[in-house]
Amino acid sequence: MAIAIHDTLYFDKIERTNKLQTLVAIAYASVNIKEKKEVIKQLEYALNIFKTPKSSTELGSGTYEGKQAQWSSKYTLSRDFGLVQESKDEIILSDFGMKIVKGEITPKYFISTVVLNYIQVVNNSIIHPLNSIICEMEKKGVMELSKSELKLISDFNLNGRDENNYVGGLIDILQATYFFEGNDNSKLKINEDLFSVSSLKNLINYTFTELTVEVVKEKFGAKNQKEWCNYLAIENPLLNKIILKVQDDDEVKVKVKGDINLLQNRLIYGAPGTGKSNILDKERKRLGGGYERVTFYEDYSYSQFVGTYKPQMNENGEIVYKYVPGPFLRQLANALDPINKGEPQLLIIEEINRANAAAVFGDMFQLLDRDSSGKGEYEIHLSEDIKNYFKYDRKIDIKSLRLPSNFYIWATMNCADQGVFPLDSAFKRRFDEYKLMDINENEREINSITIDIRCNCIGKVNWNVFRHTLNEYLLEQGIKDDKLIGPFFIKPMILKDEEKVQGAFKDKLLMYLLEDVVKRNRGLFSNDAKSLNKINSMYNKNDGKNLIFSEDFMDKLNEKLQKNNYGEE
Structure with a gap:
């Protein structure tokens, strides 16, 4: 199992052991032993570290006995939250899980990072449980929600009923992070000493909003556990700036700090x-x-x-x-x-x-x-x-x-x-x-984008090459540099759309050039394209052969394209 796909919010019935301790136990039980049966045996010893003795003569009171059912409960936690990537009969830790074993991150940092990314498919919609909770808090103007209120969150599709205590499982997970106070399973309360609703909202990974259910199922399905692990391990640089991990008496102390390099x-x-x-x-x-x-x-x-x-x-x-x-x-x-x-x-x-x-x-x-x-x-x-x-x-x-x-x-x-x-x-x-801002700042982000210019027989051309040529020509015509065309004058998502870019090129770029840039100095345009109405009637017509740009500009563009094609630029 990788991403959870259910009709409602879903969290397995996990034994009421501390979630961080369970993750650490699985990590250490499987770091040197790959065979699943042996890992199950080792897990009992690993969990013994965290057992609370019933009396002064007992070493521990834990109930784990290496049974398959008990293993499955804990193992599900490790797979769902990206600690383990499996190869049938072997247990293999994820790269992020290995960082716990190596002491590079704390278990609390691990689970905090995971919940910022963690998503489920609920009732054929993608939900981000933490985001759903934060949005509910923001709507109500509160810093805590009761278990009953959590059951009513529409994204969870529980309608106030939770016979399987899935919300309880979610509370257990979230209380193991930096973000919420622990111990009280009847409510979820933001750790007010460290975070607010708005600061938590800024930490969440919102890339899930750009995905479809079909893509998520394919991308993070059972066959793609490694990719699921890698997704959950995406670290937020902002979290690294906010959380100072300081080891002191085996406690992790954290405090809030801003980015001191950004001016007021x-x-x-x-x-x-x-x-x-x-x-x-x-x-x-x-x-x-x-x-x-x-x-x-x-x-x-x-x-x-x-x-x-x-x-x-x-x-x-x-x-x-x-x-x-x-x-x-x-x-x-x-x-x-x-x-x-x-x-x-x-x-x-x-x-x-x-x-x-x-x-x-x-x-x-x-x-x-x-x-x-x-x-x-x-x-x-x-x-x-x-x-x-x-x-x-x-x-x-x-x-x-x-x-x-x-x-x-x-x-x-x-x-x-x-x-x-x-x-x-x-x-x-x-x-x-x-x-x-430099006219070409961050242009590398769109270096590979080509567009189809449907006039003057130009055809497909690299956007940055065309833009550079256009800006050079405008400067030669005495146009001020604050009128030049930046890399994102047309949004990258529009540049990449073969049809939408046509409207943007004609109605946005050509209009701006004609009305705001060249004005009376119309040397950029041909004699037949001296008005917006003329340009509208000519662009993308006659198989892109209509002459909108002047011969002078086209000579410069063709020279630039020839050099570019032969690698001279």
Whole structure:
């Protein structure tokens, strides 16, 4: 058995021994002995280490006697959770399991990593039990769920009934991780000293959302136990940054830490398609903690960003006015809230120059200066509205405000777009990092992608080669570099789709080039393609022979393609 496939959540009835101890016992019982029958015998001795004596004269009170039924229960645990990969009559530890034996990782780290990846097929849908639990906690705004509440989670398809105590088995497993408190089998409670709902959510491996049931069954079926083990062993770099494994009196101590290499105030700018948002999203996952994303636009205002009074309906059905915080105040409150244990709280601002940023920040602009520790250098006195929001809605009693070091503000800016507001130098100075994205940054990620350009008889061409040629030509025509085309101007998933890329090339790339880039300098296009209507009527017609690009550009492209084909580039 590899991935579990059932009508409901399923966890085998496992003997009520400590799960970490069971895994360690199986690991050591099978590390030097491969034959299954011998491993079963050795397991009794391995488990003796963990037995609790009934009296001072007894060595142990465990019930394991090397019986097949008892072995099957424990062995199922080891296979389901990626400790063992089997070859019929032999027991072979997975590579990740071997790390326990070698002392490279602790059993607790092993099982914590596994549950971040662990999935089941339930009622012909892929579920991630830990994710289902965290989403339920997030929905209810709680840090713990009772066993009865767990039975009602819709993903588990138990409908409140659990005659086989599958939820009990799940609780046992999760309480063996860093993430939850142990001992009480009637509930599941997040280890609040170390984690919050949002930080746990950021740790989960969400690749399962990209898979279909058919793919999962084939990929992780009984015949592919090794691949299942490898999947469960995917380590989250963020977990490695959060968990400090320190051996002290055979106890593993852990504490939360952020990524100290990521600055609090950052502004990333550059040409379209250079991957600005993608970079920040990847680094958001490195940072951990909670985050909120907002996009500025021309009429975006202080009241939307910081907060304002808005009409609300109270419990009596009456319309009352209440102070409603915006994303800035919400994330700042999360950073100050003791319940989040000082974990990072990030506000991502997309397209910051599409609004009047200085007006949107208003008096909060004064807070942006940071000292060497990352804390705000200056403080401001709060209005009564904001003070009351902190005091009564968030239970944070403060009279003045200074940015804490765990509050991060990251922004993106696209200088090429029309109708944007220039950022003044005073605003730019408040950002510790003011980075220009290179036009070819991270282009290696799509080096192998070719697209079929259906005009000028171009046909199939490497996307990066075409883009490089286009950018070089634009620069020769006096076009500024912030108007050039980045590697991700068209998303990789679209570039790889033979039909969707046609619409993106015509309606997105060619339109941008005509209306935003070349404008009156139309040397890029042929005399027959000087308007968007003309281009729409010509592209992907006449077997791709219609001349949309100019002869001058095509000479440059053909020269580049010839060199590329002969390996001169």
